[in-house]
Amino acid sequence: MSTNTQTVTVGAPAEAPSRRKPQLSEGARAERRLGWLLCAPAVIVMIAVTAYPVGYAIYLSLERYNLELPQNIKFVGLSNYGAVLSSPYWWQALKVTVIITVISVAITLVLGMLLAQVMHRTLFGRGTVRTAALIPYGIVTVAAAYGWQYAWTPSQGYLSAAFNNSAPLTSEYKAIAVIILAEIWKTTPFMGLLLLAGLSLVPEDLQKAAMVDGATAWQRFWRITVPLMKPAILVALLFRTLDSFRIFDNIFILTAGANNTGSVSILGYDNLFSALNLGIGSAISILIFICVAIIAVVFIKGFGTAAPGTDIGKR
Amino acid sequence: MAVTTPRQRVSWGTTNFVVIALALIPVLWLVSLAFKTPTAVLDPSFVPAQWTWGNFHQILSTSQFIRPLLNSIGIGLIATFIAVVLASMAAYAVARLRFPGKSLLIGMALLIAMFPIISLVTPLFSIERALGLFNTWPGLIIPYVAFGLPLGIYTLSAFFREIPWELEKAAKVDGATPFQAFIRVIAPLAAPGMVTTAILVFLFCWNEFLLAISLTSTTASRTAPASIAYFSGSSQFTVPTGPIAAAAVVITIPIIIFVVFFQRRIVAGLTSGAVKG
Secondary structure (H helix, E strand, O other), rough: HHHHHHHHHHHHHHHHHOOOOOOOHHHHHHHHHHHHHHHHHHHHHHHHHHHHHHHHHHHHOOOEEEOOOHOOOOOOOOOHHHHHHHHHEEEEEHHHHHHHHHHHHHHHHHHHHHHHHHHHHHHOHHHHHHHHHHHHHHHHHHHHHHHHHHHHHOOOOOOHHHHOOHHHHHHHHHHHHHHHHHHHHHHHHHHHHHHHHOOOOHHHHHHHHHHHHHOOOOHHHHHHHHHHHHHHHHHHHHHHHHHHHOHHHHHHHHHHOOOOOOHHEEEHHHHHOOOOHHHHHHHHHHHHHHHHHHHHHHHHHHHOOOOOOOOHHOO | OOOOHHHHHHHHHHHHHHHHHHHHHHHHHHHHHHHHOHHHOOOOOOOOOOOOOOHHHHHHHHHHHHHHHHHHHHHHHHHHHHHHHHHHHHHHHHHOOOOOOHHHHHHHHHHHOOOHHHHHHHHHHHHHHHHOOOOHHHHHHHHHHHHHHHHHHHHHHHHHHHHOHHHHHHHHHHHOOOOHHHHHHHHHHHHHHHHHHHHHHHHHHOOHHHHHHHEEEEEEEOHHHHHHOOOOOOOOOOOOHHHHHHHHHHHHHHHHHHHHHHHHHHHHHHHHHHHHH
């Protein structure tokens, strides 16, 4: 038994160099097969639930298909896209989505940076602060959204009472402001945690050296912390932007899209479940997918965001 | 820097207090609403004048909420278990093995992590109705596994790369069988990462709303967040504020428990997966 394991361990280092040769050894081929085998179940599930339905959505988007008129299905080419792109509802929803995304991500970035600094530097109670910050991250968005809705309901909510019994959810821009507030509260901790990871990579010595050289805290932040954190900031921005663009839960509970406050996701949902129009609904789905792809490409190619996980790939 | 002055203590104390208050006030407001009496709901004060368990009794005495709560727990646990098992296999391959197509897998997981779920709602609704999966547990479990996988693969491969795998070899030299080496040496080292991943995936399933309202139609499979949106008052004209707030508090309790007991793990999981890759 012991002699057996000995020969194996002695043999292993001798085998290792042969792995790197272009000709695949038996061991490398077995490793390859094991790798594929281990990944196969995950890949199959991911393809079955995403790639295949997206393909099906492209097909549906080229048909006139209303669930109320099932005998009336007909191939209509790109006309569903024409109908969506020439509809004011699409552009209104896109405008609302972009406003919510840009404002909430910008404010979340600033607040998240502050939160990361607090979580990183506070002298005591670090665990308590982190635990409290995780509550908005973990809470069910729908539950929190009801809290915000009631808080802003006149003669019922503390926030409405604090602002002269106002009813912000009944007017377009004020309602959007409340939606943005709910988004910011929910997502700042996630942004803060991603930035905290970047912050912990900034060497403390560098900060001290700059301090000795007479740099102010402001200068140290902009000249040392931000440049070193740039990769982490870009990844956090990419995640948050794409996540915010998909906004659905908060709007569904707070306004249900009333008074022109619906996002593109709300529009897609309404087209399926209120209008029962699979053709138009699918065209909207594909257009949203294209928007998300454009955002991702701009971040990765345009700003040079390192796609998370690329360093695993190289390993 | 090491010595703290009283002034520093006060300023950090204030800062910490502000952060904690901002995080907790909206949650405490929900708690307050949940304990208000039906008449006092129309009173904007933050602290209820009169406390009552009535709202909790009301929601926990009907299957309108109990059944969805059980669905949420069941669907969440099953989806989390499957996702963690499949993600562990893939993450082990990513962290330890050399094979072509690895970066393709990473890219695919990234794509799905960023996927707009609404884009899947229409086709999945159509496909699940055709396959008889609409309004069933598997109808939600399958997409939840798919969306849990990218999160799982990222977090776990980051954890797996930190494991000192030479220990496995060392154990074998000491006479352990491969199985013993795995169970006694590797599994205990991998367990923390798997627990962290399981928590993150479960939180995702527990939180998910869009698929939950789109792919279900009755309480047979509707999850708790989706069911709250369908609560109705005792009459057509009363908004069930109290019961909704009570239900929101109930589904928040597990999150508070996770966050309080696993704060370090959740922070480590979120940061390792996202930034170090």
